[in-house]
Amino acid sequence: MRRLxxxxxxxxxxxAGCGTPDKPEVEGAVVVVLVDMTxxxxxxxxxxxxxxxxxxxxxxxxxxxxxxxxxxxxxxQIHTSSTMPAASxxxxxxxxxxxxxxxxxxxxxxxLLGSERPKEPGTAILSGIAKAAAIFAAEGKGxxxxxxxxxxxxEQGKLDxxxxxxxxxxxxxEALEKDGLAPKLDADVYVAGITAGQAQTYSxxxxxxxxITKFWAAYFARAGARLGPYDRDLLDFRLEG
Numbered sequence: 001m002r003r004l005x006x007x008x009x010x011x012x013x014x015x016a017g018c019g020t021p022d023k024p025e026v027e028g029a030v031v032v033v034l035v036d037m038t039x040x041x042x043x044x045x046x047x048x049x050x051x052x053x054x055x056x057x058x059x060x061x062x063x064x065x066x067x068x069x070x071x072x073x074x075x076x077q078i079h080t081s082s083t084m085p086a087a088s089x090x091x092x093x094x095x096x097x098x099x100x101x102x103x104x105x106x107x108x109x110x111x112l113l114g115s116e117r118p119k120e121p122g123t124a125i126l127s128g129i130a131k132a133a134a135i136f137a138a139e140g141k142g143x144x145x146x147x148x149x150x151x152x153x154x155e156q157g158k159l160d161x162x163x164x165x166x167x168x169x170x171x172x173x174e175a176l177e178k179d180g181l182a183p184k185l186d187a188d189v190y191v192a193g194i195t196a197g198q199a200q201t202y203s204x205x206x207x208x209x210x211x212i213t214k215f216w217a218a219y220f221a222r223a224g225a226r227l228g229p230y231d232r233d234l235l236d237f238r239l240e241g
Contacts, residue, residue: 028062030140032132036151037069038123045113048150051192052109056102061087070128072120080108122156126181133183145187166211169218189220190228
């Protein structure tokens, strides 16, 4: 009888191993975080770190996070990345692994924000968004996409938003599409940037700030993105997975 039970268990295990699952395991979201590293954003380092911690606290197993600094460079590169460990049958071990993965990213970003800033004028935000789209295309097929941007959103790379005519935004966006700077994102987008009340602090007239805000709203709508809070704090941040 014992031999028969063992044989049945072996056959059951083999059958389970040879079987084809109904559908593959769903992977977590791909999250790209763009961090403004220009000299104009030095005073925002603490705020950016606080907001990045919010992103980390929302991260769950299987989600992949990429951090990309944006400066005046038109070729932004990934600074650090990490995949949150997938869940197993050991909740205690899972919690510890997730804590370690978050801590690694937290330390990497803290070092980034405390490092010397590149001496490049302006911020090439559009190039950063194009890089995010490339990451989504390479890593995020069939997975939810989330883009988080820590910046005042005043582009001074391809265009200079302090002087460029952004009204109406549609012709400007069409021109950017031809240059590969208005890609399709299919992502949830969260901006922790300048607020209307702070426009004067950055020497941006209120009317121009309003034009910049409307431009980004139109830009992300055309990209197939869902724009979250255009604000300094990611109070409503969430990850959909």
